[in-house]
Amino acid sequence: MTDIKTMALKYGGYTSLDKVYLDQLLAGRSEEEQLALITPPPSVVNAYFAELYQKKSPQAATDYFAEVSKELNLYNVEPSFTEESKPFIRLNLSGKSFGFCYEKDGQGRIFSEAKEIITDELLFEIAQIFPHQLIFEQSGKIYMKAVGDEEVVTVQNLTALTDLENLADGRKRLKGYSQEDLLQEAKAFTGKLYYRSENRTAMLYFD
Incomplete structure (x- = not known):
């Protein structure tokens, strides 16, 4: 340290x-x-995060918070709005209060102030805020991790709006401009599901 x-x-x-x-x-x-x-107060951490997000990029903002979380031991495996001994980033998703923290190095956690049902729409909304991250659900909790390097090996047109891409690491990716169309095509696939959205393009990954 x-x-x-x-x-x-x-x-x-x-x-x-x-x-x-x-x-x-x-x-x-x-x-x-x-x-x-x-450790700076939550208001300072949130203000600097927001400034980096607006003036530089979403990745610059998350890189800052990841670094602060690691250096100042802000990792939190049981985050909540009632215990703020460790600062977290506040998010507004569809008018509801959510928080963002890191559970460990490289793994972010999105949590809600009140109990919320995790839907495809919610996961895609988070993906739109963090386009450089993969969003996924595990054991009723929402997590995110960096996209990382990707190499597309083959591309297949499934519909007018959706492509199926095979990646070099063995994963499959559905990519298109319609979330609804994407989710419909996803029913034919199995495996752990990851959500991403970038430049108005929605993506679903399968391990």
Whole structure:
């Protein structure tokens, strides 16, 4: 792990003028206490995430939050809106409150404030917000992970709106401009299902 004081300067909003103050603030405290002290409040994390998302890209925003989560130990396997000891990113999906955190390195988690039914529409809506991520459901929970490198080996036209692509790693991908058409064609396939949306193109992946 990076030196605590270095992380405070990089992520916590402190400057080089605060080094003596930081030495006094952190002295004699456990690593857990030190991390809690230098972790920026949820409002700051959300504001910086939103700024990166708008001014750079969705990937720049998630890269920032992934880095902060790793360095400041913000990983959370049981996130909720009632316990905010660890900052998370707030999302508004169809007028309802959701949160985004990382459970572990490389695996994001989307969770709702109130109990919500997980639908294809919801998963595609999340995919539209994070076009560089694959969205999937597992054990009644919503997760996301980076798309990664992809190489298309063959392409087959299934309908006027939907193509079937075979990827070099063995996965299959349905790709088209109509989510409804895509979901209809997906009924013919088996395997773990991943959702993605980019540039108005909807995609479904099968392991």
